[in-house]
Amino acid sequence: MLKKTILLENKASLTTKNLQLVIKTDVRESTIPIEEIGFIVLDHPEIYLSIPAMNFLIENNAALIVCSTNHLPNGLFLNLNSHHIQQEIFKQQINASVPLKKQLWQQTIVEKITNQGILLEKITGSKNSFDFLASKVLSGDSSNMEGVAASQYWKSFFEMKFKRERFGDYPNNFLNYGYAILRAATARALSGSGLLNTLGIHHKSKYNAFALADDIMEPFRPIVDEKVFELMQNYDEQELNTLLKSELLQILTRTVYFKEEKSPLMVALQKTASSLQQCYTGERKKIKYPKLWI
Template identity: 45%
Template sequence: MIKKTLYFGNPTYLSMRNNQLVVKLPEVEKNDTLPEKFKKNSEVTFPIEDLGVIVLDHKQITLTHGLIEMLLENNTALITCNSNRMPVGLMLPLCGNKTQTEKFSAQIQATDPLKKNLWQQTIKAKIKNQADVLRKFRSCNIRNMEYWAGDVKSGDPDNYEARAAAYYWKEAFPQIDNFVRGREESPPNNLLNYGYAILRAVVARSLVSSGLLPTLGIHHHNRYNAYCLADDIMEPYRPFVDAIVLTIIDSGEIFEELSQTIKTQLLQIPIIDVMINGRKSPLMVAVSQTTSSLVQCFEGKLRKIKYPEFVM
């Protein structure tokens, strides 16, 4: 089942009743002149079991502890935003799988050759998907990208990921002079950052659900990063976010600020269609197949991670 993504960008009361997320508006609740029946009818509810990601984007949003507990029990990712309305926090359950200890053990005991092989597969898939983005949106030559994708070796010692990235970002936004990809760089990096934050939450949620530790990466290692494995596994999925951003830019929409219209488009990331294992699937469902296959690679049951491709 496709899980829902909910976004709250205004003052809101969020609570739980009968395993339902209950949404109330403060201006309605505090208005004593309104009849109770009207207040009751103004409530909106969502089954908690249907929720995958919730984005909290306002300082005056209130959540009950009971709701938070139930959301985490159902493996719902909670994203919080800062004063600039950019995602800064992510809350996930500590336990998301019944055989978690066994899977932790397999992940921790993974050998360096295995991790290098998994990283090779990851970079191959990422560069291939980047090439498909350029093929779909730009008229530039991508034979070099295709060559690099095919020539990636175990652990990517030739750093084809960086070579591909340098070429990819130069060609992705030809209408923007001297575009540089970076978290603190100028727009449309704001759109990319927002989209990647949504994607990261989806991947981290799925890793926990599959019984893995998001902290222990196969390539990324940072003592201050609690989501190294999520940052690894999301790499081949990033081009799907890029495709949405390129669609927004090419439409002529003003992108210097993250408008509500743009956020609405980026919040569709979990449900966009991708191809995985030869079948069309929503991205969030595809991510669960990817993380499940990663577990089996750690356990020695599979040799290849299932990664997505573009629906061409």
């Protein structure tokens, strides 16, 4: 079932009654069945969330995203008991061999570079060499084709002079918001498949609680890039507002394509996460990434 995404930017209280989430603001009160909720973005310092409501949401695998004073997602609450054989899966993930992790990272970067090339061609109308770069990705991406591709990608992506930086100038703020939402959705899917987000394939920082999400989201980043490009064409604003945030949240329902079917992104991420779990348990050899365009 396609889950709902809720953005709260005003003072509100969130409680629960009869398995319904009750949202009260100064102007209205609404109720939503908790099992229908996939994501809640909390972007106001005076939002009250009751512990029972939080527990019901987490038990139903909803992701609670908390924004900081700069209105960018800053924290994430996830279900830590979302799979019936979670401990067994953790063991398989922890004991995964280095060659396996290198192969999984190679697959991931091939997908990312391929998707970047397709989107860049759509935007510029010109052929590029990204298929060639993808073909040169080695096990573990030891030759850093990801970095080579990123350099070429961002030089050509925007008409304006642009440098991709976490705390850089516009439109970095748009990209950062979109990537944070994508990261939360990826972490939710991985947790739902019984995987440990802290233990990445490639990302290894001891300060990163979502290293695996940062790995698996890489091929999906062009979805955010495409949306940001679209917003820049249609709006003059350079600061995030409610409308632009709502537009960026729509990436979660954007259609992607598997061989047998098409799927909303939030559902596709669950399929990708499940396939990764099967790679750890030896049931599969490749992560199941969808095509972003057909």
